[in-house]
Amino acid sequence: MTTQSRDFRGVIRPVGAVVLGIGVMIALCAGVGMLWDQFAPDPSRPQGGAAELALSAIIVSTIGMAAFLYGNRFVSERISRREALLAVSLIWIAAGACGAVPFMLGAGMSVADAFFESVSGLTTTGATVISDIEGRLSRPLLLWRSLIQWLGGMGIVVLFVAVFPNLGAGGKHLFRGEVPGTTAEGLRPRIAETSFTLWKLYGAFTILEVALLKVLGLDLFDAVCHAFTTMSTGGFSTLDSSVGGFDSAAVEYVIACFMLIGSVNYGLYYGLLRTGSWRTLVRNIEFRWYVGIVLLAVLVLTVLNLSVHEEFLTSFRYSFFMVATTISSTGYGTDDYSVYSSTALTIVILLMFVGGCSGSTAGGIKVERAVLMGKQAVSQIQKSFRPATVQLVRMGKVAISNQVLADVASFFLIYMGCIGFGLLFVTLVEGVPAPTAFGTMLTCLSNMGPAPFHVGPDNFSSYSAGSKVFFAIAMLLGRLEFFTLFALILPGFWRR
DSSP states (O other): OOOOBOOOGGGHHHHHHHHHHHHHHHHHHHHHHHHHHHHSOOTTSOOOOHHHHHHHHHHHHHHHHHHHHHHHTTOOSSOOHHHHHHHHHHHHHHHHHHHTHHHHHHHOOOHHHHHHHHHHHHTTOOOOSOSOHHHHOOHHHHHHHHHHHHHHHHOHHHHHHHHOGGGTHHHHHHHHHHSOSSOOTTOOSOHHHHHHHHHHHHHHHHHHHHHHHHHTTOOHHHHHHHHHHHHTTOOOOSSTTGGGGGOOHHHHHHHHHHHHHHTSOHHHHHHHHHHOOTHHHHTOHHHHHHHHHHHHHHHHHHHHGGGTSOSHHHHHHHHHHHHHHHHTTOOOOSSOGGGSOHHHHHHHHHHHHHOSOTTSSOOSSOHHHHHHHHHHHHHHHHHHHOTTSOOOOEETTEEOOHHHHHHHHHHHHHHHHHHHHHHHHHHHHHOOOHHHHHHHHHHHHTTOSSOTTOSSSSSSTTSOHHHHHHHHHHHHHHHTTTHHHHGGGSGGGGBO
């Protein structure tokens, strides 16, 4: 008996819609960047770039419109779970490819470099192949580089569901395929309404940060770009020396606070907005653990780094920023962590593993999963000497189902397996030391940014084109939390 394959042509419509939207955003960056150069010129930056972005917008918009019109012929009233998984995967891959066009035309980057930079931006990883940002990227291109992180932070698919609410039940599948984490606490059943509310919250935080950075003396352009890349916990900067280039403690504290805000489950903010009660936040177990981890890590790093920064307040300043930029997976830099003691560097690496809260823009395993794995381990140990006792794993008063615990265990197994496979691939292809290869994979899969144990400049420019594409795929896997993309390689996915 022959097995018929499924007809997935209907997913081309949402992919085309998102690509068309990206074309519009590129055009917006071209226009705004050109006006900025005209009315507030900055001779220290490369001039022009708007024409190249305008051409990129035309190319991308044409592709998006063609895909949308073609897919419209096969669209169905409902999007199934399988179609949603395929749509989410294709949207991110297509967005990465189309987002690379401005880098190729505007900065003369190779296909592999442009694709790496675009995917790094959209997944909010923040790793870069550009070693001379200030001398190579014009304002329109810098604006695009920051905007793709802002769009990728809350999620392209969440934005799409908010803008196209007529997806109905299909929107629910797209939303769930995109929003990371094991829970979506506080989110209401109407997905389009929820998505739009999340984006309003995201936008309000961004505007507030722009205002504060402007008050602290930043140029408006730098304030906008850094607000985009802070709230998305992305980490792209307009300066080669990152946030440290501003040499302002006040700016660092503001950015650090907003990185921590961006690492909290947006469902909790949603609940706070609906109920007006802070209990939504303070009673959440994951949030409590998150705050505890941040406070403990800042305290320990401050003490450990007194050997590097002799004054307590200076050590606190850099340690607070390091914890915020690491646990949020943003990756901004103000301090040279290569001079840290082994213990301090270990704390930084552990924070890279854990990441922020589920349902946030941060990467990593997520605090909730780390807590659940710890509780499950304790439960199994207790079972070894009390086999007759029923051991329930709880988050607060809520008992966690075995299905959720199995999902968490599977996620961690796949995560570590991908790090192991990537370690073998990078050491084989690039011939770099094992610690360097480990740092690159941890960076990409955790959507982190800077890579620990790097030999030479802390960017990815020295790697081969094949490795850069491999790293970009790893970033997408980390952003979509593995299951979405890996489902596509199973033969059963494509059968009826």
